Amino acid sequence: AQKVTQAQTEISVVEKEDVTLDCVYETRDTTYYLFWYKQPPSGELVFLIRRNSFDEQNEISGRYSWNFQKSTSSFNFTITASQVVDSAVYFCALSEGNDYKLSFGAGTTVTVRA
Amino acid sequence: DTGVSQNPRHKITKRGQNVTFRCDPISEHNRLYWYRQTLGQGPEFLTYFQNEAQLEKSRLLSDRFSAERPKGSFSTLEIQRTEQGDSAMYLCASSLRGLGYNEQFFGPGTRLTVL
Numbered sequence: 001a002q003k004v005t006q007a008q009t010e011i012s013v014v015e016k017e018d019v020t021l022d023c024v025y026e027t028r029d030t031t032y033y034l035f036w037y038k039q040p041p042s043g044e045l046v047f048l049i050r051r052n053s054f055d056e057q058n059e060i061s062g063r064y065s066w067n068f069q070k071s072t073s074s075f076n077f078t079i080t081a082s083q084v085v086d087s088a089v090y091f092c093a094l095s096e097g098n099d100y101k102l103s104f105g106a107g108t109t110v111t112v113r114a
Numbered sequence: 115d116t117g118v119s120q121n122p123r124h125k126i127t128k129r130g131q132n133v134t135f136r137c138d139p140i141s142e143h144n145r146l147y148w149y150r151q152t153l154g155q156g157p158e159f160l161t162y163f164q165n166e167a168q169l170e171k172s173r174l175l176s177d178r179f180s181a182e183r184p185k186g187s188f189s190t191l192e193i194q195r196t197e198q199g200d201s202a203m204y205l206c207a208s209s210l211r212g213l214g215y216n217e218q219f220f221g222p223g224t225r226l227t228v229l
Binding site: 004035037042043044045046047050091093100101102103104105106107 | 145147149154155156157158159162170203205207209217218219220221222223225
């Protein structure tokens with residue numbers, strides 16, 4: 001069964017628009033970690049943010065913000081005032097309990113047009 | 115450059131040949147992971163090491179695949195008798211085991227094409 005679901009396959013926006021990426025996860029563990037990674041056209045996965053299951057406080061880091069809701073098993077990610085350089089594939093990932101491997105979603109391709 | 119490095123970046127081979135990839139983790143990182151990513155999909159876990167010990171292997175890792183991490187430094191991933199279905203990007207990541215969870219940092223990957 002898919003542990004991480006990213007329902008949006010592609011999103012296209014015009015520069016300066018906000019972009020929200022959806023992520024729904026599934027786990028039976030009470031301790032887990034959620035991540036967002038970015039994969040630009042160059043191919044290298046870049047770590048963006050991490051959240052643990054005990055901290056539902058939503059935060060803003062620069063132009064990035066996230067909304068973690070355990071009640072709906074969602075971990076959504078928003079890019080504010082998008083820029084062309086934000087064009088990439090974004091992956092949501094889950095790590096459960098003491099198991100450090102990452103389970104990734106299928107990714108959402110974001111295209112920001114000038 | 116102190117990030118994770120992988121060699122080669124690209125490999126084209128004929129079906130049935132053996133290939134070997136190398137990953138050099140960030141120097142102080144004691145955990146090393148291998149993932150495989152096919153087109154349009156997220157990376158899938160293959161195996162991971164803590165120091166030189168291989169602690170977990172995915173069911174994706176058939177008998178044709180073998181990974182090593184001698185002396186707990188660099189790691190190699192070998193695929194024997196390659197098949198066209200092995201064509202993918204092979205990603206290596208490393209992390210530092212410590213209190214709590216430590217992020218995995220990924221290398222640029224090795225893209226394998228099996229003809």
